[in-house]
Amino acid sequence: MRLQKDSEPWDGFVLPVSIPDPSTRTRKVLIVGAGIAGIASALALAHELKPHEPNLQITIFERHEVLSTSGGAINLTPVAQRHLDRLGVLSELDRQGADGGADVDAIELISSRSGRSLGSIDFTDGQGNGVNGYKGRRVMRIVLSLAMLSVVERHPNIRLVYGKKLARVTESPKGETILHFEDNTSATGDLVLGCDGVHSALRTSYVDPSRPSEYTGLSFLQTTIDTPPPPQPQSRSARNSTSRPSTSNSSNGSAHSYSIRSLRKSPSISTHASSSTPTISADPSSPSSPSMHPPPFRTTGLVLSRHGDLLGSYCDRSHSTLFLAAIVQMNESLLPRYRIDASPSASSSSQSNSHYLTPPHVDETRRRLAIHAALQGEIHSRFSHAGHPWIRDVAKLKTNWMLYPVYQVRPGGKWSRGKVILLGDAAHAMPPRDESAAYALDDSIMFSRILAHHRDEPLCEVFARYEAVRRAAVEEAFSEAGRMWNTHRDMGFLEGRWKEWTMPWVLWKNRGARNAAWRFDAYDV
Known part of the structure; x- marks a missing residue:
């Protein structure tokens, strides 16, 4: 089920609603944070509320001076694709060309010990059809952000302002909420949406200061590498050495259509993360690049071990870029030793970053090289004895791995105060379970529809x-995410074998719940 190119993004999904008397009021909505939740909230409000309030004004405030490229591939x-389609974003992703993401039929699970398949999380049925017409997709976060910004540009009532780091919140005598920023400017609104992520300044300084973010004990070690096109399938037995390119049609007509490599050269896009994580070529024909065996998955695979897990996924339609992310247990005391930040403001944490700063007597280049070498050592020690040659190849990669600690916000706290409400990770950040984008979109759409009604x-x-x-x-999902996240921690021999033996049963047991989640429709509220 896809939209016609000349239709509005919501045509065919929502019954037209009679609007007898649009209000003449001018509602000013302020959104803190230009991530997925923030931009999706602006688009959903423009669709749901503007027909009733034509004078609606929406302003998004982003703390960074420019668009950040950090975050890897998501x-x-x-369900996330369906929601993005309704907001008009999916067609923009398709216009990004090959960089618009790789179609994912399934996440294939592989044993690190033996190299054998343990099953899969399927986004399609036996005939290759997606859930309600949609499969999965792996895409670089920056590309998704650019697609969403392209849709924002079509709405004259939405404005995006960069370089606005929140300092404090006050209330006017008229009951309006005033946001004060560190550059001594302020903004007054009738409604404020806090979409500023797990380290939300709105949550910690105003809505619920008693709920800071907390480290989960696990971190991502991420990088991207360039890969040669995988071989075409020769037989049923050759499945582990093949991948399937997307069949989506696209054109490069978007104002925000960039290749992934060109993003690093754009003056309007922050490269504080990507400058430290360049892609490397894995083309065996290049004398300076390593030779790698074909991966044991078509598009996306998750390697399970008792020393952490390793995700590998193509993130472009041509399958020329491979995203790698190891999920590893790491003591919080080690984070400052492995963390690279371009500047004190590069961290999204509302807490002090002084322990991440480079001491004056330490050469920054040598420090970065030492960190990359240490993280390469972490990967090598965990996966170099794997049963599949591709996993061993990954363990030997001389690439720049980057550390991303995983934080959460425990449930049960306040989501709102006065005229401010928290959405997405700002309200309920949970350990990732490949559903983070869907939860942010659910929040944005559901709140916008309830507000409009x-x-x-x-x-x-x-x-x-x-x-x-x-x-x-959300609280049920948090509990389930915690149980699943616990399987990524370091384990003993017997516990690791039990994890492998029971995985097919776990996949079968949770299949119904997964399908129900993917069929959920936030527009039903």
């Missing part, structure tokens, strides 16, 4: 209605 589940009610009642339909599901 997985879009069928109850636009004449006090905001406190709108907030209560939203929490009534959202909180229980």
Whole structure:
């Protein structure tokens, strides 16, 4: 089920609603954070609320001076793709060409010990059809951000302002909320959405200061490498050495259509992360690049071991770029030793970053090289004895791995105060389970629809209605994510073998719940 190119993004999904008397009020909505939740909230509000309030004004405030390239590649589940399609973003992704992401039929699970398949998380049925017409997709986060910004540009009532780091929040005598920024400017609004992530300044300074983010004990070690095109399938037995390119049609007509490599050269895009994580060529024909065996998966694979897990996924349609992410247990005391930040403001944490700064007597280049070497050592020690040659090849890669600690926000706290409400990770950051984008989109769409339906009610009642339909599901998902995340920690021999033996049963047991989650429709509220 896809949209016609000349249709509005919501045609065919939502029944037209009669709007007898559009309001003449001018509602000012302020959104803190230009991530997935922030931009999706702006687009959803423009669709749901603007027909009722034509004078709606939406301003997004982003703390960084330019668009950041950090974050690696993310997985879009069928429900996330469906929501993006309704917001008009999926067609923009397709216009990015090969960089618009790789179609994912399944996440294949592989034993690091033996190299054999343990099953798969399928995004399609036996005939290759997606869930309600949508499969999975792996795409670089920066490419998704550019596609979303292209859609934002079509809405004259949405404005995006960079370089606005929140300092404090006050209330005016008229009951309006005032955001004060570190550059001594301020903005006044009738409604504020906190979409500023797990280290949310709005949460820690205003809505619920008692709920700081906390380290989960696990971290991602990430990089991307250039790879040669995988061989075409020769037979059923050759599945482990093949991959399937996307069949989506696309054209490069977007104002934000960039190749992944060109992003590092754009003056309007931050490269503080990518400058430290260049892709390396794995083309065996190049004398300076390593030779790698074909991966044991078509598009995306998760290697399970008792020393952490390793995700590998193509993230472009041509399958020329491979995203790698090891999920490893790491003591919090080691994070400053392995963390690279371009500047004190590069960290998204609201806490002090002084322990990440380079001492004046330490040469920055040598420090970075030492960190990269240490992280390469972490990968090598965990996966160099794997049963599949491709995994051993990854363990030997001389590439620049980067550390991304995983934080969470425990459930049960406040989501709103006054005229401010938290959405996405700012409200309920949980350990990643390949559903992060879907949860952010769910929040944005559900809140926007509830606000539109109850636009004449006090905001406190709108907030209560939203929490009534959202909180229980989020807290259940948090518990499930915690149980799953626990399987990534370091294990003993017997526990590791038990993890392998029971994985096919776990996949079968959770299949119904996964399919139900992928069929969930935030537009049903």
